[in-house]
Structures are given as C-alpha cells and as structure tokens.
Amino acid sequence: MSGRHAWAQPIRAVLFDLDGTLADTAGDLGAALNTLRVARGLEPLPLATLRPHASAGARGLIGVGLDIHPGDDEFEPLRQAFLDAYMACLADSTCLFDGMAELLLRLEAANMPWGVVTNKPHRFTLPVMAGLQLQARAATIISGDSTAHAKPHPLPLLTACEQAGIAASATLYVGDDLRDIQAAQAAGMPSAVAGWGYLGGDTPVPDWGADIICPHPMDIWSAVQAERP
Structure with a gap:
C-alpha cells in the first residue's frame, strides 16, 4: 500500500467503481x-x-x-x-474480487455506508448488482446515465454522497481508472486506486494523483481505520 492516507477528516463512507473495482466483470x-x-x-x-x-x-x-x-x-x-x-451474458462469470466480500462486511459492521458509482448504464448496473446479491445492501447506486454527466465529471459522486447522507470530504472513492481519480478530485473527495483492478490507459498509475494505491481490497479497510477515532 502506497501513498498518504492522513485524511483531512475521518472517512465515514466508501464508494466504489463497479467494473474492475468492486467486481471482476x-x-x-x-x-x-x-x-x-x-x-x-x-x-x-x-x-x-x-x-x-x-x-x-x-x-x-x-x-x-x-x-x-x-x-x-x-x-x-x-x-x-x-x-x-x-x-445476454452479464451475470455468467462476474464475481466480487477476492477480499471484497470481507471488506463490505467490515464496513457494514462499522456502520459505514458504502455504494457504487459507475459509468455503466443503469440497465446493466442493477442486474449485475442483483446477481452479486448486493443491490439491497448498497446505500447508493449511481450509474452512467443516472445524472446529467458521467465520470470524470464530479456530479455522479456528489449525487451518491447526497443519497448516502455523507459529506464528500468524508467519503473515500475507490476506482481502477484515471477518470475515477479525476472525478474524486473534482468532487473534493479522497481517492484510492484499486490496485487489484484493470488499470488500463497510458498514464502510469503513480501519476494519477490518488491519495493512496491499495493492492488488495482489505487495504482499504486498513487505510480507513488508520484515521478513525
């Protein structure tokens, strides 16, 4: 795990990108x-x-x-x-990444809301979340067509924070694409790179400007807990 995680204030909620972050699709x-x-x-x-x-x-x-x-x-x-x-095949092999199920359980046990903000269209997002049996557990699910703009615009993230009832500055966004980190920065949110994800694009991950790079989902829990009272 690399990068700083001395958050300006304790993290009270975590939002995830879907493809390549929450689930292996x-x-x-x-x-x-x-x-x-x-x-x-x-x-x-x-x-x-x-x-x-x-x-x-x-x-x-x-x-x-x-x-x-x-x-x-x-x-x-x-x-x-x-x-x-x-x-026709969106739930055939899709599954949570190793360690993600435990992370979600830890967040829920600590009464920390979690949700999903993805650029995947709504008609695909909900069936994938339902197939993972997570739809009812997420505090918020924002798809690429849920708001007037998609990532890297900050509006989807800000809308998710509003629905979850947590300030953006106290919400960590986790993603595996440069536009995820750009969206978080534009929304004034702390950000983490899902080092276990797809990590496509031409820009080296260390140059994305994320607050932290996490090789494993449970590293998110460690980082969040490090600054909690």
Whole structure:
C-alpha cells in the first residue's frame, strides 16, 4: 500500500467503481466483445488481452478488439450490438474480487455506508448488482446515465454522497481508472486506486494523483481505520 492516507477528516463512507473495482466483470464483457469478433469471422481474443480495457466498456473493448473507435461510421451500430450481447451474458462469470466480500462486511459492521458509482448504464448496473446479491445492501447506486454527466465529471459522486447522507470530504472513492481519480478530485473527495483492478490507459498509475494505491481490497479497510477515532 502506497501513498498518504492522513485524511483531512475521518472517512465515514466508501464508494466504489463497479467494473474492475468492486467486481471482476471482465469475463462477461470480454465474451460480449468476442461475440462481435466471431460474427465477423475473427478468432476470439484471450481474456488477458481484453482485461486491461474492460473499465473503458464498449468504447475500450471495441477499440482493442475491432480497431473501431467513436467517430467511425461503424462504431455506433457495433456499440449497440455489443450492449445487446453483454445483456445476454452479464451475470455468467462476474464475481466480487477476492477480499471484497470481507471488506463490505467490515464496513457494514462499522456502520459505514458504502455504494457504487459507475459509468455503466443503469440497465446493466442493477442486474449485475442483483446477481452479486448486493443491490439491497448498497446505500447508493449511481450509474452512467443516472445524472446529467458521467465520470470524470464530479456530479455522479456528489449525487451518491447526497443519497448516502455523507459529506464528500468524508467519503473515500475507490476506482481502477484515471477518470475515477479525476472525478474524486473534482468532487473534493479522497481517492484510492484499486490496485487489484484493470488499470488500463497510458498514464502510469503513480501519476494519477490518488491519495493512496491499495493492492488488495482489505487495504482499504486498513487505510480507513488508520484515521478513525
């Protein structure tokens, strides 16, 4: 675990990104991308190739899997085909990362609300959370289309804090993508990198500017407890 965790005030709630932070969804996202590849007569790509791009959703996976990007004529139809394929398999292999179940239990036992803020559309977020049996336990669930802006805009995080009843400055946001950390910074929230996540993108993780980098979910608990009275 690296970085500072002398929070300005004790952490009273924790918010998580979904894909690559709370849950390992790469298998199902990769399967949806490979459905598109097979339909085009291409061989499926191994999960190891797709995993680093999973946090970028359809944009990232279509880009690495088919070399088609937003603005290309084919992108929007492929995006819709990807989403349809994903809806059919979104709970097949998705599971919590090792240690995450224990972390959530610790937070709940300490009466610390936790929630999810993701850029995944609402119609996918809720079935994934239900499949993980977490929908009723989360204090707040904000999807990419729940507010007028998605991350890295701060509005989704601020909306989640409002719903959880905890100030942004006392809420830790945990994510595995640069835009997660940017959103937290814009919202005035402490931030942590999920070192166990997908960690895609070109910017080195130490340069993201997060308050702390945690290799394992239970490191979040250690960091939060370090500053509690």
